[in-house]
Amino acid sequence: RRFNVAVVGATGAVGETMLSILAERKFPVAEIIPLASERSAGSEVEFDGRKVRVQDLATFDPKDVDIALFSAGGSVSREYAPKFAAAGAVVIDNSSAFRYEDDVPLVVSEVNPEAARQRPRGIIANPNCSTMQMLVALAPIHREYGIERINVATYQSVSGAGRSALEELGRQTAGILNFQDPAPQRFPVQIAFNLIPHIDEFLDNGFTKEEMKLVWETRKILGDDGIQVNPTAVRVPVFYGHSEAVAIETRKKVTVEQARELLARSPGVEVVDERKPGGYPTPVTHASGRDAVYVGRIREDLSHPRGLNLWIVSDNIRKGAALNAVQLAELVAAEG
Numbered sequence: 001r002r003f004n005v006a007v008v009g010a011t012g013a014v015g016e017t018m019l020s021i022l023a024e025r026k027f028p029v030a031e032i033i034p035l036a037s038e039r040s041a042g043s044e045v046e047f048d049g050r051k052v053r054v055q056d057l058a059t060f061d062p063k064d065v066d067i068a069l070f071s072a073g074g075s076v077s078r079e080y081a082p083k084f085a086a087a088g089a090v091v092i093d094n095s096s097a098f099r100y101e102d103d104v105p106l107v108v109s110e111v112n113p114e115a116a117r118q119r120p121r122g123i124i125a126n127p128n129c130s131t132m133q134m135l136v137a138l139a140p141i142h143r144e145y146g147i148e149r150i151n152v153a154t155y156q157s158v159s160g161a162g163r164s165a166l167e168e169l170g171r172q173t174a175g176i177l178n179f180q181d182p183a184p185q186r187f188p189v190q191i192a193f194n195l196i197p198h199i200d201e202f203l204d205n206g207f208t209k210e211e212m213k214l215v216w217e218t219r220k221i222l223g224d225d226g227i228q229v230n231p232t233a234v235r236v237p238v239f240y241g242h243s244e245a246v247a248i249e250t251r252k253k254v255t256v257e258q259a260r261e262l263l264a265r266s267p268g269v270e271v272v273d274e275r276k277p278g279g280y281p282t283p284v285t286h287a288s289g290r291d292a293v294y295v296g297r298i299r300e301d302l303s304h305p306r307g308l309n310l311w312i313v314s315d316n317i318r319k320g321a322a323l324n325a326v327q328l329a330e331l332v333a334a335e336g
Ligand code: A2P
Pocket: 008, 009, 010, 011, 012, 013, 014, 015, 035, 036, 037, 038, 039, 040, 041, 057, 058, 071, 072, 073, 076, 161, 162, 163, 164
């Protein structure tokens, strides 16, 4: 069977990658329907080597859509995802609009694929990019050794904030090298040659919403409300690929050798852990444009008897967003 697949936000950084990954993985597409706002309706995007015209989401009738991949922000999802689901489509939503609702499954394809089958509202939520890559690596360790606590600092690339953020980093970098004022627009302060310890809005507890996503989503996806997560989320001047310095505390001690061996046979993970210059993953050398979650710098915590440190890097637009969404679509397609 082939499926009519809509991509909502098809002109964006994630939407464009959804289109290319659907083609690359030979998803059984009958008709591809790129949707965006009125601004880019009528323009063309590429799918499988041909040009396809973008339609206006606001006036589009979803009745013939089988599967809809949404990546156009939370407010678009809140308004249109229920309409697509009511018209019979399975919605795979990359925004945070429905992630924390009990009747919407939140699924990482390698971690809890079975959860995607239970979707009373016709919506499956795609996790936040930082949680996604962290759990591809940590879920196997949690299953065997029981993770009690996670300390994580993220180093998140600008592509996670969309196309305009990619443009801002490029423009500021070139501008500053030419002695121009950085003129921040998309980020609150200069991002080129800088770091910003602030992603998404501030909440009452002093954490940002991006940080709390790591807490809420880890518990929901692993189905374990007892896991403690202490996050700091930082935006860095990298174009593609998020990195994470992760320190876990486990119930049962896990050695470096055991962790390496376990991760090496875990789906979606590649261990890059040679203790020499360049023997570790970075966004540019390993993650950007690739599908795997790369893990390196595995070492035992000097300050805790059951602590392990890991460095986790992945392409936030691919595994962190578009790839997982397409993998969820593949799970739905496999149901028949
Ligand atoms: P558009 O090109 O019409 O602005 P990014 O995250 O890279 O900024 O991309 C956001 C995506 O979401 C784009 O494809 C954008 O389309 C789309 N989008 C934003 N607002 C709307 C809206 N109100 N209706 C439909 N699509 C939207």
